[in-house]
Amino acid sequence: MFNIFKIAGSALMAQSQRMNVSASNMANAESAVGPDGQPYRARQVVFRVDPQASQPYGQDIGGVAVAGIVEDPAPPKMVYDPGNVLANADGYVAMPNVDVVAETVNMISASRSYQANVEVVNTAKSLMQQTLRLGQ
Amino acid sequence: MIDRIGEDFRFHQQALALRTQRQEVLSSNIANADTPNYKARDFDFRAAMEGALEGRMRLPDTSLALTSARHIPGKAVSAGPVDMLYRQPLQPSLDGNTVDMDVERMEFADNTMRYQTGLSVVTGKIRTLMAALQQQ
Numbered sequence: 668m669f670n671i672f673k674i675a676g677s678a679l680m681a682q683s684q685r686m687n688v689s690a691s692n693m694a695n696a697e698s699a700v701g702p703d704g705q706p707y708r709a710r711q712v713v714f715r716v717d718p719q720a721s722q723p724y725g726q727d728i729g730g731v732a733v734a735g736i737v738e739d740p741a742p743p744k745m746v747y748d749p750g751n752v753l754a755n756a757d758g759y760v761a762m763p764n765v766d767v768v769a770e771t772v773n774m775i776s777a778s779r780s781y782q783a784n785v786e787v788v789n790t791a792k793s794l795m796q797q798t799l800r801l802g803q
Numbered sequence: 804m805i806d807r808i809g810e811d812f813r814f815h816q817q818a819l820a821l822r823t824q825r826q827e828v829l830s831s832n833i834a835n836a837d838t839p840n841y842k843a844r845d846f847d848f849r850a851a852m853e854g855a856l857e858g859r860m861r862l863p864d865t866s867l868a869l870t871s872a873r874h875i876p877g878k879a880v881s882a883g884p885v886d887m888l889y890r891q892p893l894q895p896s897l898d899g900n901t902v903d904m905d906v907e908r909m910e911f912a913d914n915t916m917r918y919q920t921g922l923s924v925v926t927g928k929i930r931t932l933m934a935a936l937q938q939q
Binding site for chain 2: 668670671674675677678682685713714715716726728729730731776777780783784787790791794797798801802803
């Protein structure tokens with residue numbers, strides 16, 4: 668039963684990391700210059716299964732782990748703004764390749780998954796308490 | 804007499820252990836609802852229970868005999884009574900994930916109820932035993 672807390676807890680951490688990345692993308696949707704002088708690039712988390720140790724082969728279950736954070740390879744959005752100091756010779760400014768609508772959807776999906784896992788933790792907790800009160 | 808009481812409880816103990824295991828599998832499915840290429844797992848409770856009760860021919864864990872300190876230890880863990888299966892997806896998603904959140908949640912709630920039922924049956928049995936033990 669304690670495994671459930673580990674599994675659901677790993678999912679909570681992974682989903683909150685996904686929300687963090689999404690929030691960073693949304694916040695920087697208009698950041699034309701990053702620390703490296705380039706426009707901000709959208710980032711996405713990649714999940715993988717994190718199998719628990721010492722389980723028979725082929726029957727392993729496990730939680731989630733964040734395998735890594737990848738940068739979106741899409742080209743930056745070019746916005747025509749000749750008055751901007753960052754404009755190139757043609758008057759275009761390179762803006763971040765963040766898709767705000769997709770990030771919003773991502774955020775909602777992450778928060779729903781988070782809620783589902785919180786429910787799992789609550790259920791496991793109440794089952795555990797009932798088991799401890801067994802026979803009374 | 805006492806071993807008969809133990810025998811009586813063993814059935815319920817086995818049932819609760821399998822329910823706990825199924826709860827873990829289902830929580831793993833819910834946790835991995837957003838993991839690419841994750842395949843939802845589950846097992847048939849009835850078959851697992853029958854396998855556990857009938858004492859299906861089960862080999863003990865095997866390990867290699869070591870005659871030198873430089874031998875690599877090898878161990879084969881034999882599978883328990885549970886046959887882990889894959890869920891057949893109704894609408895497989897493009898990223899190879901076969902978790903259907905509605906199905907998993909329903910099975911999770913169902914399994915929770917059955918675990919609680921098992922608990923109350925055991926509690927009833929303990930009460931009966933205590934009533935028989937107490938002098939009037």
